[in-house]
Amino acid sequence: MTWRATILTLFPEMFPGPLGVSLAGKALASGLWTLEARDIRDSATDKHRSVDDTPAGGGPGMVLRADILAAAIDAADISPDRPRLLMSPRGRPLTQSLVAELAAGPGPLIVCGRFEGVDQRVIEARNLEEVSVGDYVLSGGEIAAMALIDACVRLLPGVMGKQTSGVDESFSEGLLEYPQFTRPQEFEGRGIPEILISGDHAKVAAWRRAEAEALTRARRPDLWAARGGQKGTKKTTEG
Numbered sequence: 001m002t003w004r005a006t007i008l009t010l011f012p013e014m015f016p017g018p019l020g021v022s023l024a025g026k027a028l029a030s031g032l033w034t035l036e037a038r039d040i041r042d043s044a045t046d047k048h049r050s051v052d053d054t055p056a057g058g059g060p061g062m063v064l065r066a067d068i069l070a071a072a073i074d075a076a077d078i079s080p081d082r083p084r085l086l087m088s089p090r091g092r093p094l095t096q097s098l099v100a101e102l103a104a105g106p107g108p109l110i111v112c113g114r115f116e117g118v119d120q121r122v123i124e125a126r127n128l129e130e131v132s133v134g135d136y137v138l139s140g141g142e143i144a145a146m147a148l149i150d151a152c153v154r155l156l157p158g159v160m161g162k163q164t165s166g167v168d169e170s171f172s173e174g175l176l177e178y179p180q181f182t183r184p185q186e187f188e189g190r191g192i193p194e195i196l197i198s199g200d201h202a203k204v205a206a207w208r209r210a211e212a213e214a215l216t217r218a219r220r221p222d223l224w225a226a227r228g229g230q231k232g233t234k235k236t237t238e239g
């Protein structure tokens with residue numbers, strides 16, 4: 001079954017956007033995944049097609065209405081086995097393990113918030129799982145949704161070539177990736193580590209492993225601690 005992404009947004013014209021080029025774009029064009037961007041405003045009921053209202057209890061900004069968003073979700077009519085996500089800075093962090101989980105499924109429906117956010121009642125009534133792309137606030141969920149979709153699509157069968165299978169990438173074993181080098185052999189007085197041009201595959205693998213562990217320890221003590229802080233410990237996810 002083809003992996004599907006269904007987006008609910010106030011700005012459907014933002015899609016596919018960057019998802020229409022390069023790896024994801026080629027895969028989209030060749031039918032390895034599908035994308036449907038639906039306009040939440042199509043579910044509005046008044047002549048101004050309004051979708052938001054002022055926050056109960058006062059305060060700045062506007063809030064996406066529960067009834068309009070629920071109608072938009074219902075109109076998308078997705079099968080019950082598809083995850084329903086709401087991009088949200090207070091959500092579950094988007095990690096490579098969550099990406100792998102989503103990529104292995106049928107593909108999500110993703111609600112992109114705007115304004116001050118979404119009425120809590122629709123989150124509960126439509127079982128939306130909140131997912132965050134990081135501890136910062138974007139002006140809308142669209143760019144966050146694109147990040148999530150891009151990360152999933154590259155894991156779909158047939159999207160990445162054999163040479164870039166993702167096995168050695170950052171987070172694949174709860175480690176950051178080792179440093180990469182290519183030609184020229186010397187750049188502004190800096191060479192390539194001798195071991196990488198030695199042709200000794202076992203030594204190259206050991207060097208890469210050691211570099212990945214050292215980088216993870218230094219830059220991401222949280223990841224290092226999560227995998228037990230041990231050399232050689234195999235763990236497939238970081239989160």
Ligand SMILES: C[S@@+](CC[C@H](N)C(=O)[O-])C[C@H]1O[C@@H](n2cnc3c(N)ncnc32)[C@H](O)[C@@H]1O
Nearest residue numbers: 087088089113116117132133137138140141144
């Ligand atoms: C301006 S933000 C609302 C922020 C909200 N008032 C808060 O403080 O949590 C508007 C929308 O952008 C999206 N968004 C913003 N930051 C995000 C993040 N870090 N991860 C995922 N979605 C985000 C969400 O869909 C959110 O509803």
